[in-house]
Amino acid sequence: MTDSFRLENKLALVTGGASGIGAATCRELVQAGAHVYIADINLAAAQALADELINAQPVAMDVTSSASIASALNAIGQLDILVNNAGIGLVGDITRTSEEDFERVMKVNVSSVFLVTQAAFPKLLAAHGCIVNIGSVAGSVGVKQRLAYCTSKGAVQAMTRQIAVDYPKELRINCIAPGTVQTPFVEGYLEKYHKHEKEKVRAELVARQPIGRLGTPEDIASLVRYLCSREAEFINGAVIAIDGGWSAA
Structure with a gap:
């Protein structure tokens, strides 16, 4: 089993990589043999995590800024794996969600996936690479008081499927839909x-x-590693729930 799910010589970029699921994913990918770029708006936190790992480096990135994304990617050569993990939440139903807050959630959770993926696409195509979007069970089921969040995560699922349809042989893209994670x-x-x-x-x-x-961040990180590995080569355009049975109930 030590030879399974290995990622030697792969270069990965993880957005929102300095904490939570992002940090666990960076650790898991490094353990699998990849070199990881820890992309985060909090560069100090990204640097602190990179200092703990043997094969990682921090990258300053505001995922809502095309200029910031371009600057970060210009400093990266090869790119085999992109993990779109950065995101925010918001509590409120249709009557308690302001236009400003709705647009902010959509910008961070949806526009960022579009912007980072689009900017990284030439490198990923050249590498016949792999994209993993971190969605949510909230994109598949209704969650009370989460109007903006559910809407944004549903959009991430749709974007995942659409890119897979347009580029079925050039790269792989999948979406993970976690339940509530500590x-x-x-x-x-x-x-x-x-x-x-x-x-x-x-x-x-x-x-x-x-x-x-x-769930734990490590639960999600293990699935990211699998989806990026050669063992998962037949999985494309999938939305995979990892939610302790929530969406099945």
């Missing part, structure tokens, strides 16, 4: 919206996953 993202949500009832709401989040626990 990350700083979730902790920030609890702190902002449920400061005085964190444990109650945490228990509710756990209960949404029939398996009885939250």
Whole structure:
């Protein structure tokens, strides 16, 4: 099994790579033998993670800025793997979501996937590469009080399928749809919206996953590694749930 899911000589770029699922993905890809570019708007955090790893380097990137993306990619030669992981959340139904907040979520969660993928596309085509988009179960099922977030993650699923249809032999692209994962993202949500009832709401989040626990960043990172490996060569244009049974229930 030590020879399975190896990524030697592969160069990977992970957006939002300095924390949570992104950081776990960077660690997993390095462990698989890849060289990883840790792309994050927080360069200090990306540098700190790179210092822990044997084959990684930080890259400053604002995924909502074409200029920032171009600058980062210009410093990169070969690119075999792109993981579009950066994203934000928002609580609110259709009556409690402002136009400004809706557009911000769409910009960070959808436009960024378009911009980074488009900018990286020539390098990925040259390498016959692999793209993994980090979506969410919220793109497949309705989640209460998540109008903007559900909309954005549904768009990521659609974009994944569409690119796969246009370029079926040139590269592979898939989307991972996690359930609730124990990350700083979730902790920030609890702190902002449920400061005085964190444990109650945490228990509710756990209960949404029939398996009885939250996901871990490592759960998701392992699937990213698999999808980027030669063992997954027949998987393309797929949206793969990793949600403890949530979307099956």
